[in-house]
Amino acid sequence: MNAQRAPAPHPETGPPFWLLAELTYQCPLHCAFCYNPVDFARVEDELSTEDWLRVLRQGRELGAVQCGFSGGEPLQRRDLETLVAEAHRLGYYTNLITSGIGLNERRIADLKAAGLDHIQLSFQDSTREVNDFLSSTRTFDLKRKAAALIKQHGYEMVLNCVIHRLNIDHVEAIIEMAVAMEADYLELANTQYYAWAHVNREHLLPTREQLARAEAVTVRWRERLEGRTRLIFVVPDYYETRPKKCMNGWGNVFLTIAPDGAALPCHTARMLPGLAFPNVRDLDLRAIWYDSEGFNRFRGTDWMQEPCRSCPEKEKDLGGCRCQAWMLAQDPAAADPVCAKSPRHGELRAVVERAQAPQAGVPAQPLVFRGRRESKALGRPF
Ligand code: FES
DSSP states (O other), rough: OOOBBBBSSOOOOOOOSSEEEOOOOOOOOOOOTSSSSSSSSOOOOOOOOHHHHHHHHHHHHTTTTEEEESOOOOGGGGTTHHHHHHHHHHHEEEEEEETTTTOOHHHHHHHHHHOOEEEEEEESSSSHHHHHHHHHSSSSHHHHHHHHHHHHOOOOOOOEEEEETGGGGGHHHHHHHHHTTTEEEEEEEEEEOSSHHHHHHHHOOOHHHHHHHHHHHHHHHHHHHSSSSSEEEEOOOOGOSEEEEEEEETTTSSEEEEETEEEETTTGGGGTTTOOOBBBTTOOOOHHHHHHHHHHHHHHSSOTTTTTOOOOTHHHHHHHHHHHHHHHSSOSSOOOOSTTTTTTTTHHHHHHHHSSSSGGGGGGSSSOOOOOHHHHHOOOOO
């Protein structure tokens, strides 16, 4: 795909800080809240090692200093160690975002030797039953082994657990598990409703009461731990009345490269209609970042319409999330409906209210686990 050229780059655009290399959509897990696009199975043509090496070099020349390797499961790529070594040589701070599946003694030793700086390991729950149910695999014990390897190899232990209706009542046990593993950080990331989590929203959105309880447990543990395991609790957007400054601003900090080389301001941006995103096979990262229509469209505040345009907080939140505006208001340039000032905010409130009703525990459609067959059957981006 050739990039459409915007007339001029946004005047305040600096270099990206983060280069996020989504190496593959292949993953041994089938998480019901996976953030990969629902239609990921359409992407078959992954970048080669040479392509990625070129991207890493161009990203560094452009000024990026952090490099995240994610997926799918990045350990599925046999060239991960080669890419980490090159990223390290170029001077990036390197970060592996992994489910831990595929991490063994040899691979972690090779990654360490290649210069990998940081590993973030995900768990689905503190119990084998729920962990394995949510990922539709038997992976709990493998994850525990991966956690032990991370510790043995002298890495900071950074755990991430996606929180939702089906595991939020286990927050205390999840914290206890993290403490027992001597985790340095535990991110209790409430599900945000994109991609597969959006498909399964009825199953996953917690009640107000569940959320309040989980937050109170986290606060109590935070005081008790006095910083030994640092707890990060991320509230779901749906319970907010002011939107987040998504991605810290469109085309501002993050440059994501999808497995097939599409360059994106966020990992779900490809769903947005009327926008063309360039591919690293066709264009270098500097032209993509500064000159492409896809990256310039929502930079700054000039693109805004009401109520964002006259809002005194527009610089603070930049109108919220463009993907959420599209998913919930069918207009990527609308105010994010999370915002109480959005004319569509009432619809979001209605979704939240439905989640409080007792019958919300019995959703009309069954939980859909991420998989190639399901991706092809759903055939839509979110
Ligand atoms: Fe795409 Fe928020 S996730 S702009």
